[in-house]
Structures are given as structure tokens and as C-alpha cells.
Amino acid sequence: MTAIPVFMIPTMPNSTLLQTQLEGVRLFSRGKVRDVYEVDGDHLLIVATDRISAFDVVLSEGIPDKGKVLNQLSRFWFERFRDRVASHFVTTRVEDYPARLRAQADQLEGRSMLVKKAKPFPIECVVRGYLAGSGWKEYQASQSVCGVKLPSGLTESARLEEPIFTPATKSTTGHDENISFEEAARRIGQAEAEKLRALSLEVYREGRQYAESRGILIADTKFEWGVCEDEIILIDEVLTPDSSRFWPAEGYAPGRPQPSFDKQFVRDYLESVQWNKEPPPPPLPAEVVQKTSEKYREAYCRLTGRELE
Numbered sequence: 001m002t003a004i005p006v007f008m009i010p011t012m013p014n015s016t017l018l019q020t021q022l023e024g025v026r027l028f029s030r031g032k033v034r035d036v037y038e039v040d041g042d043h044l045l046i047v048a049t050d051r052i053s054a055f056d057v058v059l060s061e062g063i064p065d066k067g068k069v070l071n072q073l074s075r076f077w078f079e080r081f082r083d084r085v086a087s088h089f090v091t092t093r094v095e096d097y098p099a100r101l102r103a104q105a106d107q108l109e110g111r112s113m114l115v116k117k118a119k120p121f122p123i124e125c126v127v128r129g130y131l132a133g134s135g136w137k138e139y140q141a142s143q144s145v146c147g148v149k150l151p152s153g154l155t156e157s158a159r160l161e162e163p164i165f166t167p168a169t170k171s172t173t174g175h176d177e178n179i180s181f182e183e184a185a186r187r188i189g190q191a192e193a194e195k196l197r198a199l200s201l202e203v204y205r206e207g208r209q210y211a212e213s214r215g216i217l218i219a220d221t222k223f224e225w226g227v228c229e230d231e232i233i234l235i236d237e238v239l240t241p242d243s244s245r246f247w248p249a250e251g252y253a254p255g256r257p258q259p260s261f262d263k264q265f266v267r268d269y270l271e272s273v274q275w276n277k278e279p280p281p282p283p284l285p286a287e288v289v290q291k292t293s294e295k296y297r298e299a300y301c302r303l304t305g306r307e308l309e
Contacts, residue, residue, distance in 0.1 A: 016050035016062030020107045024100045032058050033070070033242065039098060039114065043090065046071075047112045048237075052292070054266050055277040061284045067111040068308055069296040070240045075113065076304050077238040080210070081203055087234040088115040088226065110309050118226030118235050123184050124168040124176055125196050127204040130219035131158045132245060132258075134178060135166065147180035155255040157219070157247075163204055165197040168222070195232060196225050207239045214302045216261065217252060219245035241299050261299035265291045 020035045028036040028044055032053040037045040048071040050062030078089035092113050094105045101108065128135050128145065135145045136156050143152055146166035167184040168176040185193035200223050208218045221244035224236035237243050246261035269288045275281065300308055
């Protein structure tokens with residue numbers, strides 16, 4: 001078995017960035033985590049803040065370094081997959097940004113990415129390699145996930161030797177909803193749906209194999225794809241703790257839930273205080289914030305083999 005690399009996790013910083021304000025640049029959109037600016041007609045600037053959401057509500061506290069992890073880990077994967085799939089990635093080097101952005105480097109260093117503008121497909125391209133979350137619930141009821149029949153007798157967290165493509169709707173408010181491949185094809189076209197399925201499975205398989213060598217199991221993930229100059233390209237974020245379910249390989253055992261490298265400490269705490277999952281959210285204790293930050297940074301260090309910039 002490949003030895004699992006061990007890295008020192010740096011001390012948690014004292015500040016977080018919850019929102020950016022870039023002078024002289026038009027705000028394109030502000031999501032749960034990312035602030036997106038329109039640089040020109042062909043490019044966007046994506047800034048990953050330290051905001052965190054749980055149960056579709058953005059919490060008051062940020063998670064130190066979270067935005068940097070999401071940004072730099074996405075860059076790592078975009079660069080790793082560049083020979084296989086085209087993407088919107090241009091650069092994360094602030095010194096290569098337009099002058100009006102370079103002057104605001106304090107908000108951008110380590111957490112921003114210049115990308116090509118693309119027209120997104122209106123579906124989430126979810127790939128599952130293990131049976132967890134909503135997939136496990138659906139399997140218990142129907143022995144299938146999003147219309148994909150699976151063998152009987154599988155247990156929670158079981159590995160699927162052949163990953164499955166299980167698309168979902170995109171929702172700007174509330175939860176995304178799982179849909180069948182046939183419904184995805186109806187929404188975007190048969191040829192496009194088949195292409196997105198093939199691309200998503202290819203990227204996931206390679207990412208899963210690599211991550212296993214670094215001590216992380218990628219249980220499932222969601223990709224976003226768009227069209228730029230008549231070419232389908234990979235956009236948004238890639239194989240991060242926000243878009244994926246990361247499990248430590250050590251101690252993995254099917255038949256039960258697994259620990260993970262994501263918002264687990266936050267979700268567990270919010271469940272423990274019996275929050276009704278409606279705004280306003282309860283405050284997070286400092287130890288929950290710290291443990292969550294450590295998990296994000298550990299995932300980055302394990303996968304990339306380097307410290308966070």
C-alpha cells in the first residue's frame with residue numbers, strides 16, 4: 001500500500017475575508033462563497049472568500065484559509081487535467097492581472113483566479129464513486145440512484161467499482177434536485193448530455209485514482225461545464241472539499257458514515273444545538289471554526305504535497 005504523506009498543518013491565521021470590495025471593477029455575482037467580477041467582455045475574476053454555508057444558509061463566521069484552499073486546489077486540478085480537458089482557467093498570478101486589479105492585491109493574493117467567460121450548462125454533473133448522502137437514501141428505497149440500477153446488498157459508504165453519473169438541477173435558492181440522465185438530456189440535448197457524462201466520468205476516475213495515492217477517497221463530486229467559443233470546458237471549482245465528499249483512506253470501512261475533510265464539524269455542531277436551519281444561524285464556537293479550517297488545509301496539503309500559499 002502506498003504510504004500516506006504527512007504534512008505539518010500551519011497555525012491558523014487570525015483573520016478571515018468574508019467579502020471583497022474591488023474598486024473600478026463591476027461585480028458580476030456574489031454567491032454563497034465566491035465573489036465574481038467582470039474584468040472585460042471575455043474574462044471574469046473569481047474570488048473565493050472564507051464564507052461558509054450550511055443547510056443553504058451563509059453563516060456569520062468565516063473559516064480561515066478556506067477560500068485559499070478552494071482556489072489553490074482548483075488551480076492544482078485545472079493544471080493537472082489540462083492535457084485531457086479544456087477549462088476556463090487562465091492564471092492565479094496577481095502580477096499578471098490587469099493593473100486595476102493588481103492595485104488591490106491584498107484582497108486577491110492566493111484566493112483569486114482569472115478565467116475565461118463561458119456559458120454554463122444548466123445542470124450539475126454529479127459523479128458518485130461511493131454510496132453516500134442522498135445517493136444512499138435513494139438506493140435504500142429503490143436499489144438505484146437517479147435511475148441508475150445498482151447491485152443489491154450494498155451498504156452505506158460502499159465503493160462503486162464503476163462510478164456513476166447522476167446529474168442534478170441547479171438551484172440558486174434551496175437544494176439541487178437529483179434527476180435522471182434522460183431528464184438531463186431533455187434539458188440540454190442528447191449529444192451534450194452524453195459528452196458531459198463522458199467528460200465528468202473521465203475527470204473523476206483520474207482524480208479518484210490520484211487522490212487514493214495521497215490518502216484521500218473522493219466519495220462523490222460535482223462538476224460544472226460551460227461553452228466557450230463553441231468548445232465544452234470545465235468551469236467553476238474542481239474536486240475541492242466544497243464540491244466533493246473527501247474521506248480519509250485510513251480507517252475507511254463500509255457499512256457506516258465516514259469522517260470527512262469538509263464542513264462536518266460545522267454541520268455536527270449545528271445539529272447538536274437543534275438549529276431550525278432558518279436564518280439567522282447560531283454563532284460557531286472558536287474550536288469548531290479552528291477544526292474546520294484545519295480539515296480544509298489538511299486536504300489541500302495531502303493532495304498537492306505542498307503548503308498553502
